[in-house]
Structure formats: structure tokens, C-alpha cells
Amino acid sequence: xxxxxxxxxxxxxxxxxxxxxxxxxxxxxxxxxxxxxxxxxxxxxxxxxxxxxxxxxxxxxxxxxxxxxxxxxxxxxxxxxxxxxxxxxxxxxxxxxxxxxxxxxxxxxxxxxxxxxxxxxxxxxxxxxxxxxxxxxxxxxxxxxxxxxxxxxxxxxxxxxxxxxxxxxxxxxxxxxxxxxxxxxxxxxxxxxxxxxxxxxxxxxxxxxxxxxxxxxxxxxxxxxxxxxxxxxxxxxxxxxxxxxxxxxxxxxxxxxxxxxxxxxxxxxxxxxxxxxxxxxxxxxxxxxxxxxxxxxxxxxxxxxxxxxxxxxxxxxxxxxxxxxxxxxxxxxxxxxxxxxxxxxxxxxxxxxxxxxxxxxxxxxxxxxxxxxxxxxxxxxxxxxxxxxxxxxxxxxxxxxxxxxxxxxxxxxxxxxxxxxxxxxxxxxxx
Ligand SMILES: Cc1ncc(COP(=O)(O)O)c(C=O)c1O
Numbered sequence: 007x008x009x010x011x012x013x014x015x016x017x018x019x020x021x022x023x024x025x026x027x028x029x030x031x032x033x034x035x036x037x038x039x040x041x042x043x044x045x046x047x048x049x050x051x052x053x054x055x056x057x058x059x060x061x062x063x064x065x066x067x068x069x070x071x072x073x074x075x076x077x078x079x080x081x082x083x084x085x086x087x088x089x090x091x092x093x094x095x096x097x098x099x100x101x102x103x104x105x106x107x108x109x110x111x112x113x114x115x116x117x118x119x120x121x122x123x124x125x126x127x128x129x130x131x132x133x134x135x136x137x138x139x140x141x142x143x144x145x146x147x148x149x150x151x152x153x154x155x156x157x158x159x160x161x162x163x164x165x166x167x168x169x170x171x172x173x174x175x176x177x178x179x180x181x182x183x184x185x186x187x188x189x190x191x192x193x194x195x196x197x198x199x200x201x202x203x204x205x206x207x208x209x210x211x212x213x214x215x216x217x218x219x220x221x222x223x224x225x226x227x228x229x230x231x232x233x234x235x236x237x238x239x240x241x242x243x244x245x246x247x248x249x250x251x252x253x254x255x256x257x258x259x260x261x262x263x264x265x266x267x268x269x270x271x272x273x274x275x276x277x278x279x280x281x282x283x284x285x286x287x288x289x290x291x292x293x294x295x296x297x298x299x300x301x302x303x304x305x306x307x308x309x310x311x312x313x314x315x316x317x318x319x320x321x322x323x324x325x326x327x328x329x330x331x332x333x334x335x336x337x338x339x340x341x342x343x344x345x346x347x348x349x350x351x352x353x354x355x356x357x358x359x360x361x362x363x364x365x366x367x368x369x370x371x372x373x374x375x376x377x378x379x380x381x382x383x384x385x386x387x388x389x390x391x392x393x394x395x396x397x398x399x400x401x402x403x404x405x406x407x408x409x410x411x412x413x414x415x416x417x418x419x420x421x422x423x424x425x426x427x428x429x430x431x432x433x434x435x436x437x
Contacts, residue, residue: 036063
């Protein structure tokens with residue numbers, strides 16, 4: 007019995023229809039931008055393994071940092087105790103962030119980073135004696151994770167329809183998804199801003215917070231919006247005293263070209279959610295970062311105003327050691343110029359691809375992320391396409407009709423060029 011069929015007999019995989027899915031590919035090792043299967047086939051990881059990997063697989067500096075930390079302290083309860091890796095990590099992140107973002111709350115993954123932000127925002131108003139604020143506002147097509155609170159604000163992403171009945175009050179506004187040469191972008195932005203304005207006029211006193219993935223909606227299909235539009239959204243929300251949560255679980259740590267997407271937007275949220283790239287893709291860890299102003303609303307002599315939330319592995323020292331090492335790598339000139347190189351490659355090769363394959367549309371690039379869509383007039387099967395990408399040893403995972411590249415920063419210009427050429431040949435042949 008092969009390892010993949012033994013797996014099938016035991017393991018229930020995420021986002022998988024187990025009845026119809028192919029047997030999973032057995033990966034035995036990773037090195038740099040490649041993953042290797044049991045037959046030693048090397049797959050170029052163009053999606054950073056669900057957007058977590060920053061510096062390539064099996065990065066030696068991060069591996070060593072985890073090893074050294076494991077020899078000292080693997081874990082300790084984080085209520086009533088603390089440790090150096092957690093404090094140092096937060097100090098280093100704080101130095102990168104605006105002074106406003108000064109308080110760090112740990113959890114384990116992107117969904118929990120969002121749950122924490124939502125719960126904090128809700129409880130902030132409760133602690134202030136404002137008991138009416140029980141609604142969250144989000145964008146159509148946003149995705150914030152699969153736990154209940156996160157699902158609730160990602161309810162129009164298409165992933166969570168079965169759970170509608172269990173959701174609490176929340177409102178979505180339209181998202182001005184845009185791309186190169188989009189003639190209607192201003193109209194879409196205007197409509198979205200009008201919707202928000204109307205909502206705020208009518209319901210601002212019931213709104214606890216607004217949540218968004220700044221600049222790029224990941225799971226919704228790498229849908230991009232313009233920074234100035236988002237800045238206007240934030241200004242409007244500020245006028246009505248609405249708390250702002252930026253979910254940078256995917257966009258954080260250089261993906262959009264800056265360390266964090268909010269820097270490009272030019273405004274600072276009340277809550278910043280980080281995970282995925284936080285540890286460079288080595289260990290599950292998350293942070294919800296907020297202001298002293300929010301933090302102070304939880305201080306009193308009564309435990310009921312405290313934030314009573316935590317996870318067994320909160321601030322795991324190994325995760326913190328990995329995150330510190332990953333952050334050091336991110337800030338090197340080498341990585342910063344690799345981020346620029348990836349962006350330049352997208353800007354060079356994507357237009358060629360679009361020109362070469364007439365049935366592609368809506369190309370867009372933001373930092374290290376490039377995306378385009380297959381025209382719906384052409385019959386295609388995403389399953390076939392995925393298989394053909396794998397046959398050419400490219401790890402790509404289209405989101406419905408959207409194909410995107412979100413590679414680790416270890417990828418070279420030649421590897422990206424080669425990937426674009428292979429994608430062109432597959433798509434051309436496919437139709
Ligand atoms: C923007 C965003 N927020 C939250 C999440 C949830 O993260 P996790 O899968 O680690 O729970 C994701 C996952 O893709 C995401 O892209």
C-alpha cells in the first residue's frame with residue numbers, strides 16, 4: 007500500500023471533496039522554492055504553500071533558530087508567564103510599525119487572529135458602556151478564515167454558505183475589484199463609497215468594526231483595489247468613529263511590495279491581524295496588534311472587563327524564534343531586492359502572457375502577487391488545468407477562474423520567466 011493510499015484510509019484533508027479527489031501527492035522534502043515528491047520530482051512552489059512561505063522551504067537560518075530554541079524552552083503557558091522570544095519578537099515588530107500599533111496579542115493562525123480582533127472590538131464597546139454595537143461591516147468577497155466569527159465576516163466569499171443560519175448580524179458593501187485597463191473602476195469605487203456612506207448614516211451606532219483585507223482579497227480570487235479608494239473608506243469610517251480591522255494575514259510581510267499593505271494605503275488600522283508569513287511558513291503563530299487606547303479600555307479591577315481569550319499554544323516559543331529569524335531575513339537587502347525583482351518580473355512577463363493568450367483577462371499585479379482570469383466564454387476545467395500545471399511541475403492552485411502567482415522570495419527571475427512560459431504553453435494547448 008502506498009503512503010498516499012494509507013493517507014486516504016486515515017486522513018481527512020482540508021478544502022477537499024474526499025470522494026472525488028485524486029490521491030494526495032506525497033511530499034518528502036522542500037528546498038528553496040521547490041517541493042520534492044517521493045519520486046524526487048521537483049515542483050516550483052508558486053503559491054508559497056498556501057501563502058505561508060516567505061524565504062523558501064527548509065530555510066537554514068529559521069531551522070537553526072527553532073533548533074536552538076527547542077533546546078532551551080519548547081513551550082510554557084502564556085498566562086502569568088512570559089519568555090524572551092515573545093518579547094523580542096514584539097519589540098522588533100513594534101520598531102517596524104507606527105507608534106499607534108503598540109499592543110500585541112498572540113494566537114495560532116489567521117482565523118484566530120481575526121477572531122481576536124473581532125472579539126476585542128466588540129468587547130471594547132461593551133467595556134465603554136456602548137452596548138448597541140453588535141454589527142461588523144466587511145467587503146463582498148472578503149475571506150477571513152473558517153472559524154465562526156471569521157466566517158461571519160467572509161460570508162459572501164462563497165466558502166461558507168451552508169452556515170448562513172448560524173451567523174450573527176453583519177453587513178457587506180461592494181468591493182471595487184479592479185485590474186489593468188479597467189474602465190469602470192471609478193464608477194465601482196464611487197458606488198462602494200456611496201453604499202458605505204449610506205450605511206454609516208443609518209447604522210453607525212450599531213457598528214462595532216469594519217474588517218478588510220487591504221489592497222488584495224486573497225481567497226476571494228486575488229481581487230485588488232486601489233490604495234486611494236481604501237484610504238477614502240478609512241476616512242469615512244473615521245468620521246463615524248468606527249474601529250478598523252486590517253486582516254493582513256495574507257498581505258503582510260512584503261507580499262504587496264511594502265512590509266504591510268496599510269503602508270501603501272497610507273492609514274493605520276485599530277487592529278492589525280498577522281499570521282501565515284509571520285514564521286516564514288515554519289510554524290503556526292498569529293498576532294493581533296492594537297493600540298494602547300483599545301488596550302486601556304480592558305483595564306479595571308474587575309476581571310469581567312479583561313480579554314478572556316487564549317489558546318494552549320499561545321506565543322509558542324518555537325514559533326516566536328522562527329518569526330524572529332524570518333523577520334531578520336525579510337529585512338535584509340537581499341530579500342528586499344528579491345521582492346522588487348519578483349514585482350518587476352510580473353510586470354514584464356504577465357503582459358506577454360496576456361498578449362499571447364487572447365482568452366485571458368483582467369490581469370493585475372500588486373507587489374509579489376500577480377493574477378489573471380480565464381475568460382468564461384472558453385470551456386475549461388480547473389481540475390484539468392491544475393493537473394497540467396502539476397505535470398509541468400508547477401504548484402499553482404487556481405481560485406475558480408483566477409490563476410495567480412504568489413511565490414516565495416527565494417524564487418529567481420529565471421524561474422519566474424520559465425513558469426510564465428510553461429503557463430502560456432499549458433493554457434494555449436488547453437483551449
Ligand atoms: C486574509 C486571510 N485571513 C485569514 C485567513 C485564515 O487563516 P488560517 O487559514 O491560518 O486560519 C486567511 C487564510 O487564507 C486569509 O487569507
